[in-house]
Amino acid sequence: MKILIADDKAENRYLFEVLLKAYGYEVVSAANGVEALEMLRQDRVGLIISDIMMPVMDGFKLCRVCKQDERLKDIPFIFITAAYTSEKDEQFAMSLGADRFIRRPIESDDLIGIVKDVVAKQRAGHTPSLPAQEKEEASYLAEYAERVVSKLEQKVNDLEVEIAARKQAEQQLNQYTEEVEDLYNRAPCGYHSLDKDGVFVRINDTELSWLGYTREELVGKMNFADLITRDSLKAFQECFSHLKEHGSVLDIEFDMLRKDGTVLPVLMNASVVKDDNGDYLMCRATVYDITERKALQQELERQARTDSLTGISNRRYFMQRAEQELGRSRRFGHTLSMLMLDIDFFKAVNDNHGHAAGDMVLILLAKIACNAVRDVDVLGRIGGEEFAILLPETDTQMAAQVAERLRQEIETASVPIEQGPAIHFTISIGVATLRDDDAGIDALLKHADQALYEAKQTGRNRVCIANAGTHPMPAQATEGGACDE
Numbered sequence: 001m002k003i004l005i006a007d008d009k010a011e012n013r014y015l016f017e018v019l020l021k022a023y024g025y026e027v028v029s030a031a032n033g034v035e036a037l038e039m040l041r042q043d044r045v046g047l048i049i050s051d052i053m054m055p056v057m058d059g060f061k062l063c064r065v066c067k068q069d070e071r072l073k074d075i076p077f078i079f080i081t082a083a084y085t086s087e088k089d090e091q092f093a094m095s096l097g098a099d100r101f102i103r104r105p106i107e108s109d110d111l112i113g114i115v116k117d118v119v120a121k122q123r124a125g126h127t128p129s130l131p132a133q134e135k136e137e138a139s140y141l142a143e144y145a146e147r148v149v150s151k152l153e154q155k156v157n158d159l160e161v162e163i164a165a166r167k168q169a170e171q172q173l174n175q176y177t178e179e180v181e182d183l184y185n186r187a188p189c190g191y192h193s194l195d196k197d198g199v200f201v202r203i204n205d206t207e208l209s210w211l212g213y214t215r216e217e218l219v220g221k222m223n224f225a226d227l228i229t230r231d232s233l234k235a236f237q238e239c240f241s242h243l244k245e246h247g248s249v250l251d252i253e254f255d256m257l258r259k260d261g262t263v264l265p266v267l268m269n270a271s272v273v274k275d276d277n278g279d280y281l282m283c284r285a286t287v288y289d290i291t292e293r294k295a296l297q298q299e300l301e302r303q304a305r306t307d308s309l310t311g312i313s314n315r316r317y318f319m320q321r322a323e324q325e326l327g328r329s330r331r332f333g334h335t336l337s338m339l340m341l342d343i344d345f346f347k348a349v350n351d352n353h354g355h356a357a358g359d360m361v362l363i364l365l366a367k368i369a370c371n372a373v374r375d376v377d378v379l380g381r382i383g384g385e386e387f388a389i390l391l392p393e394t395d396t397q398m399a400a401q402v403a404e405r406l407r408q409e410i411e412t413a414s415v416p417i418e419q420g421p422a423i424h425f426t427i428s429i430g431v432a433t434l435r436d437d438d439a440g441i442d443a444l445l446k447h448a449d450q451a452l453y454e455a456k457q458t459g460r461n462r463v464c465i466a467n468a469g470t471h472p473m474p475a476q477a478t479e480g481g482a483c484d485e
């Protein structure tokens with residue numbers, strides 16, 4: 001048996017078709033009453049299932065025309081509607097000669113049950129009780145107009161409610177968008193997004209203010225790589241490739257360049273945003289200004305390397321640098337010499353003038369030694385009143401000359417004190433040069449220390465050279481006293 005479906009919604013027609021075909025019915029469908037009538041006049045149909053609200057010709061009119069047509073009036077007619085759901089709607093529909101009135105939603109099983117029932121009754125010769133054509137035309141039109149107008153009023157009401165709800169949703173959305181924009185722009189960190197080439201797509205106010213650019217100068221114009229220092233560029237490019245390949249990067253540190261050329265150290269986290277096909281769309285990055293942290297870190301590192309009283313390298317850092325220099329001199333076959341310095345009778349300075357005055361002496365010694373050596377030399381305070389100087393690419397003779405010059409400078413220097421004459425002091429110096437059989441820096445230090453001991457033993461205020469038998473004493477190292485170990 002063939003069933004005609006009249007419904008303006010394609011998805012409804014499709015669902016009916018699938019369902020009814022599954023139960024062995026043939027199905028034809030029309031999008032409105034006029035189309036339905038054309039089909040009914042060309043084809044033999046056993047049942048009409050019609051929506052009510054349709055354009056061109058609605059379901060009420062379709063039913064009335066069918067029931068007035070001799071060839072169509074016996075075809076059973078079922079209304080199915082989601083819009084005309086009141087009792088009056090049903091009464092009016094049934095008054096037109098319909099067999100059934102179904103309100104949506106309805107379960108498939110129930111719908112099929114009704115279809116089977118209506119078909120069975122029709123086969124048994126049953127016809128609807130009150131065909132519409134028996135009603136007066138005027139009363140039909142009045143009722144029809146009432147049904148349509150009440151439906152239109154309801155529709156207008158529904159639309160007004162919907163419009164009000166949409167306006168409210170739009171307002172909320174605008175408010176939310178403003179809030180998100182505000183949070184994005186005023187965040188305490190930088191936010192930016194880059195396209196696949198690294199060009200800015202978006203950037204927040206915070207990061208713009210750090211960098212000193214306007215949004216117009218960056219977005220769509222500049223590549224992020226243009227804002228990276230030369231030293232950080234390689235690391236950044238590797239990080240960007242990793243990001244595109246793996247989808248995210250965490251805690252990457254590098255230096256950015258502000259518009260005024262100054263450096264901005266940053267820490268960055270980034271993740272990739274993909275399109276529906278899974279292809280790279282853009283990356284979003286969060287950037288933190290780590291200037292203060294870097295400065296603090298550098299300060300802590302400096303403090304860890306530095307003797308707090310004199311400001312020169314402490315023993316640990318001196319030994320670290322000395323190991324590096326030893327490696328270099330061995331690699332390039334250069335000579336390497338060491339001076340060990342110790343203040344003579346320093347205990348007496350403390351005892352006679354106080355610890356603070358002793359500190360001033362240590363500070364002055366460090367200052368003079370610092371000025372006396374080259375940039376490549378390594379100066380350190382390795383004990384209370386003991387200092388060491390490592391002299392790269394320096395043989396014994398040159399080292400002894402440096403030591404003697406320093407000894408003389410100290411001999412003529414003095415520390416003024418508030419009461420009494422200024423403090424004069426002297427130093428003893430041991431000199432050693434790295435030998436092939438020296439195992440390391442400790443051996444070199446030991447030899448310099450032995451020479452220093454010798455200088456102390458032989459009268460102080462003098463320079464002594466380790467293994468002087470193999471290294472002749474320089475002529476200059478004589479004034480305050482010089483000796484061979």
Ligand SMILES: Nc1nc2c(ncn2[C@@H]2O[C@H](COP(=O)(O)OP(=O)(O)OP(=O)(O)O)[C@@H](O)[C@H]2O)c(=O)[nH]1
Binds near residue numbers: 348350383
């Ligand atoms: N003011 C001051 N004194 C220090 C400091 N570190 C060590 N000293 C002192 O340095 C002195 C070293 O004395 P000694 O080892 O007896 O040697 P010395 O008196 O210099 O005698 P010689 O080395 O034999 O000439 C001690 O009195 C220490 O207290 C410091 O940071 N400040």
